[in-house]
Amino acid sequence: MTVGTRLAILRLVRGWNQDELARRAGIRAGTISDYERGKMVPGVVALQRLLDAMGYRFSDFDTVGNCLGKLGTVPPASDSGDLAEQIQEATKGLGEYVGRVLRLALVLLGRKQG
Numbered sequence: 001m002t003v004g005t006r007l008a009i010l011r012l013v014r015g016w017n018q019d020e021l022a023r024r025a026g027i028r029a030g031t032i033s034d035y036e037r038g039k040m041v042p043g044v045v046a047l048q049r050l051l052d053a054m055g056y057r058f059s060d061f062d063t064v065g066n067c068l069g070k071l072g073t074v075p076p077a078s079d080s081g082d083l084a085e086q087i088q089e090a091t092k093g094l095g096e097y098v099g100r101v102l103r104l105a106l107v108l109l110g111r112k113q114g
Contacts, residue, residue: 004036006064007050011036014054025053 011021011032018036022029027049034040035050042050051061 002038003041003047004038006061007032007042007047008036009064010051010054010056010060016054021050021053025050 011018014021016024018029018032021027022032025032027046031040032050035042047061048058051058
């Protein structure tokens, strides 16, 4: 899971667009776009600035990566209902925050495949 994808998910969980994050973090929106698309990788200072602006910690950033790794443990499903059930089973006990992250991840993955 790329740094940019995790940043995008955390931003979307906040309900912000790239312009809002840029304004709050004091970073150009084009730079955030480059991070999220994987054209650039933020350094530790820039990453901390982005996470601070969104009210997250580095551990939250790692949690997103770990949760998205769980998607790889979900076997193929015959339909979306089966997939939703299998994702719930694979992530049981991880909480509502994780559920929101996984739903957003699926949306992002669907956009990349579509």
